[in-house]
Amino acid sequence: MITPAFELTQDPDFLTIVIKVPYARGSEFDVYFEGEDFKFYAKPYFLRLTLPGRTVEDGREKASYNTDKGTFTIRLPKEIPGQYFEGLDMLTSLLAPKKSRSGKPLVEEIDTAASAELSEEEEEEFDWEIEQTPYEESAESMLPLQYCYGFGNLRSGVFQRLQDELSDVIDIKAPDQTPVDERRRKRLAAEAAKFDPDHYLADFFEDEAIQHVLMYKPWWVDVHKKMTAFKGESHQEHDNHTFVVFSEEEKEQLRKLTNKSYLLDKRSRHHVYLGLTDILLAYCYEICVNEGDKNVESAWNIRKLSATLCWLESFTSIHDVLVSFGRRVLCYPLHRHFGLVTRAFNDTVMILQLGKAAVLKCLLDIHKIFRENDPAYILNDLFITDYCIWIQKTKSKKLAALSESLQKTTLTKSHIGFELEELEAAAVLVEEEERMLKAAGTVSKQQLPSSESETSESEESSSTSSSETEGSDSDERESSTSEDGKINSLQGTLQEERTAPLIDCNGLRQGTNTSTFEVSDEKPKVSLQSTSVPGKLIEELEKQMHTAIRLSEQPEGLAAASCILQEQEENRVSKPDGFSKDTTGKGDFLEVSSKANPLLLFCSTNEDED
Structure with a gap:
């Protein structure tokens, strides 16, 4: 069976589902819907959706088929008129069966298996003649410790199988044997060694190119203005997602994703949200400096500026995320200016305020950039694909709270740790001294000794009439x-x-x-x-x-x-x-x-x- 392309829209009373089934017979199709379940079949296409709200069969339902476009349009009445269905553009989450949307059955199966094993052990008769050996504490070096990383720290042992491509993707060596604290220490040491005061001061004083790219406005700036104006007029928040429109290519990306559930505890969810902020900051920097265009360095910029991707970092606070991003901006890319850090910070706040649709659109773009880059595709498997699936089930209130926390966090040059303010003050003093010396040299040339002035006068007289x-x-x-x-x-x-x-x-x-x-x-x-x-x-x-x-x-x-x-x-x-x-x-x-x-x-x- 083929899963067809589909699109959902709504009005206060109806839910409209448009299904594209080219080359299908319009006279042979089946539609079933009840509550949150929806099924459609037209050979060779099959579509099964779990709707975000309940529908009812009351005689107002209607279906039509356009032979020219090869599309079925089905209008389903809402059980509660005026109810707003959230997440209609989250296509991956809609495709999942209702039972697989929850992690409880998995936990129950594991618990059931564990209890079954325990009951079997209890039934067995204990052997009192078992051979006894003295207890010896095993050395730590003998234990095959493996530290986790990836989305929600759910992966481990990946880089043991990818040693050849390891150096081209991340900066840390042997991540499976390196704990989080040691990763952070090595990252800070590498950033301190990489920081170049001359490069930073050159961009600080000669910032014409940087000021030019700062004038660029990505798509989310205009969308954010429209959303703000709409909120001021209607005082409604649930229509934020309507301002973000997915392209056909992005919809196809969503349909290809395999939906799954993630069992994350409170600490892991905290790491996931902070990692998402770090990735969005790096993406906003890339979009700004290249003015929305993609090039061969786009994948490198994003993964190099994000410590989550490059060092498999697990942050504990928003301030740590901002400091890490600021340090890496001033160490690695071509343009190293603090104004770009501030710009990426403001853009990330806008994206989070727009809701999960805007975040998903950015993640899909990152997924495409990494997919087209040879070594960076591994980061899709470790992070971006899971983020694209997980964000569709995230509540918009969580992202709004994250944007508020981000706005309340301040980042100054003193937090970066490279003594930027001292460097700038010293450079300004040197510049003033050079200006004074140049002025003094001009005056000294005008006040030459009498013998030199006479000589210069005699030389000038050779060119007169x-x-x-x-x-x-x-x-x-x-x-x-x-x-x-x-x-x-x-x-x-x-x-x-x-x-x-x-x-x-x-x-x-x-x-x-x-x-x-x-x-x-x-x-x-x-x-x-x-x-x-x-x-x-x-x-x-x-x-x-x-x-x-x-x-x-x-x-x-x-x-x-x-x-x-x-x-x-x-x-x-x-x-x-x-x-x-x-x-x-x-x-x-x-x-x-x-x-x-x-x-x-x-x-x-x-x-x-x-």
Whole structure:
């Protein structure tokens, strides 16, 4: 037999069941309902439901078949008009037979078997001749202790059969031999070793990407707003689930789940609720940072941020759950920001307030993520599948109480244990000191010593126009007149200025403290502190120069000067070595060159002078 797809809705007086039976004969079907029992048969489909409320056969019942869609629609009158049937979207729990919904028969069977064995033992005659041995206390190391884990701590020995995939699923080693307290100690030590202050401070100061993802609104935000508005208008709470709609894929997931009952004591139920909170926190973080999209790291994010999944942790309080989640957010994922912890906390409160339908929808999404990831599917068998079945039978009041407790719990950076506030304060101080040092460096550059400022001024003057530099050059020449006659001083100055900048936007310029030579389109303007240079000085200067470079071989900046000198050389009269005659008759040129810096001196003399 095939279990068909089905859907239940209700109004104040009727319960409507829509059953999809494609390729079935509409003329051959059977429907049976009485109280909470409902049965439907249309070969090859069979459906048996345990309804959350009682129905009655009073002549108002009605059934119809749509041949185009292949669906049966059956309307059943409610025994108590106006009664609200809770949990109509919990399809897995509806599929279970009524007897299997309770754990009492299982307990009774176990007790019956135990009592039967006991009665058989009592009937047997006791053997007084049994061999006696001295009592010896067995060592603890010889006992094959196995610690429990999984949903409600109902599993053990699972990882002994899955050693190859153990490291890819959880962080704890040998969980079957590790008690809960030791798991917690190892987890805290691993988190303390993993925490990176530089990564945390980088996300703290440069949080543009984090602020962007914090603006994302998942589906439960709008649903929660609608639910809040509806509550304010109608003051009704039982219609919360109607705002959460399951997709066809999710309904198919629910139908494939095998319903079963869980025998949980009070302590185990407490662990289950806290574990559910931890898993939802990790899921909300994943949805926020990826803005609702799934990727290859989604399964890793959820199981890594949940200590319940990654370390098989069993929490004892809500505050412990929040602290564990906050620590893991600041240690493992790409975005490590406390704002993401707060955002996941608020989203989890919203989901719990929406009721078990919203929680189930999130669990089904987690189940799908783990199912599509190779090693993470084990966590479905240990936790998520059981959570999906168990949550359908949970009372909404329990989830509402859990959300209230979660809201009353506070989590601050001091609770995390990584000295976050101290790190942030120290980082802010360092940032302020760097800013002050940068400001001081700017001021010191503006207040340079006089020698450096003069040098910088001389360098800047090389890029100014020739008209602006004439005044500064004349001032420099006047300041050097006191050294007139000192040959050694003049020679040293000329040697120091070999590599000085010569190129000006208008031609050639030599900026020294003793002389300035400028070439332009006009007649050459020459200023020299001494109009008559001794012959010995000229000879000594010629000896000190190692090589001579023509002005025509200089960079482009000397092109204009080269053209002028070439025209003048055609009209020159031969002179002694080192001199060339100016056709204007006003003086002689002294050409002294070197590889680094050509120097032209113009000696202004009269024809009758030597």
